Amino acid sequence: MSGHSKWHSIKHKKARVDAQRGRIFTKIIKEITVAARLGGGDPEANPRLRVAIAQAKAANMPAKNIDNAIRKGTGELPGVVYEDVTYEGYGPGGVAVFVEAVTDNKNRTVAEMRHLFSKxxxxxxxxxxxxxxxxxxxxxxxxxxxxxxxxxxxxxxxxGAEDMQTTDEFYEIYTSFEDFHKVRNAFEEKNIAMESAELTMIPQNTIKIEGKTAEQMLKLLEVLDEHDDVQNVYSNFEMEDAEMERLVSKE
Structure with missing residues (x-):
């Protein structure tokens, strides 16, 4: 399993713990609000909103919170106006890093991203x-x-899936961007219980890292992921599983 995929799995486990603390709610509410603002409040006609609502339900978010977030996005309720932004850069060892964020203040967020990358x-x-x-x-x-x-x-x-990989806990089924909703809907029709269903970014090439570089890289990914405005972080690092487990266990 590539380091990117391994990190994705570890982050997924961490997200479930965060959901119990309520931290993940803030990020999901932002995503629902932006999705509703850009594509309307009907999830049947708005695929992005449909995915966000599914994530909210998987995190056991109360229905009222979901409804309020949608209504804020459509303007039926007053609320902060959020915007989609992306940031691109390089981590230790020349590893590529792609960040998706939602913010109400682009100047503040870009300054904080620049600081974290540099630090x-x-x-x-x-x-x-x-x-x-x-x-x-x-x-x-x-x-x-x-x-x-x-x-x-x-x-x-x-x-219609393209590929499947096996991790310790899950089967990970990959689809093309265009076929994602078709495959997910087909799984639902077949009553296949899904732990999660999301759009992600897969690196087409990777950079192998180890030692101090690997430690710094995981720290950068962690602090970016914990930033309130950040929705997703993707990278193209490759790392031995044993090294990954060692570094994660140090936290």
Missing amino acids: YGGNLGENGSVAWIFERKGLIRVPREQYTEEDLLEIALEC
Whole structure:
């Protein structure tokens, strides 16, 4: 498993803990608000909103919070106006880093991003500097205890998925950006319980790191992910599983 994928799995576990503390609610509410503002408040006609609502339900967010966030996005309730922004740069060892954020103050957020990149051995770049390295894909996680790998792979390919990988806890099914909603809907129709379903960014090439560089890189990813405005962080690092586990266990 690549370092990027391994980090994604670790971050996913961490998100479930954060949800219990309520921290993840803030990020999901921002995403729902922006999705509703840009595409309207009907999830059936707004795929981005539909995904955000699914994430909210997976985090056990109360229905009233979801409804209020939608109504703030559509202007039915007063609220802060959030905007989508992306930041691109390089971490320790020349690793590419792509950040998706939602902010009500672009000047503040870009200054804070520049500070974090610099503090942890990286540098913020221009728009377009690393985006070309990544490809947007759909990612669906299914708990392993439900199916054998062979059975689920057959179902996934039948539904239009591109690939499937196995982690300690989940099967990770990858789709093209265009087919993501079709595959997810097909899984729902087949009553396949999904742990999560989201759009993600997959690196087309990777950089292997270790030692101090690897430690700095994970710290940069962690502080970026914990920033209130940041929704997602993607990178193209490669790291031995043993090294990853060692560094994560030090925290």
